[in-house]
Amino acid sequence: MVRESSDNQTILHETSHEGGPLAETVIDAIAEVTDSSSTEIEPLYESIDPDALEDLFGRQSEQRVPRRVEFVHKGFAVVVFRTGRVVIYEAG
Known part of the structure; x- marks a missing residue:
């Protein structure tokens, strides 16, 4: 799902953190965007x-x-976001 946010950045993926480590939610979201396994993404640290x-x-x-x-x-x-929403944008 690609769409524009309110500040004209392109949203590539968004998800909600449902529990477990927040870092895993972020890595999983990036893996979704890159169509790869979460184990292939560089560690968040x-x-x-x-x-x-x-x-x-x-x-x-x-x-x-x-x-x-x-x-x-x-x-x-x-x-x-404080609400648990995790959004991935194109870096620009």
């Missing part, structure tokens, strides 16, 4: 500390959780 990402979004109080975190991994822009 090459771009961002997966434990810190998990820590940020695993907090109980939404007051202390950022609205979103953005980073680039394997040539894709990744946005993780």
Whole structure:
């Protein structure tokens, strides 16, 4: 599914984090875009500390959780939202 977001970036894939490690959700989303196995994707720690990402979004109080975190991994822009939504964009 490719579509435009509100800021004119092309959304390549979006999913919702349903539990388990957040890093796995991100890697699985990138694997979906690249039509490859998640084991073929570079580990997330090459771009961002997966434990810190998990820590940020695993907090109980939404007051202390950022609205979103953005980073680039394997040539894709990744946005993780407080709601658990994970969106993959073309990096640009």
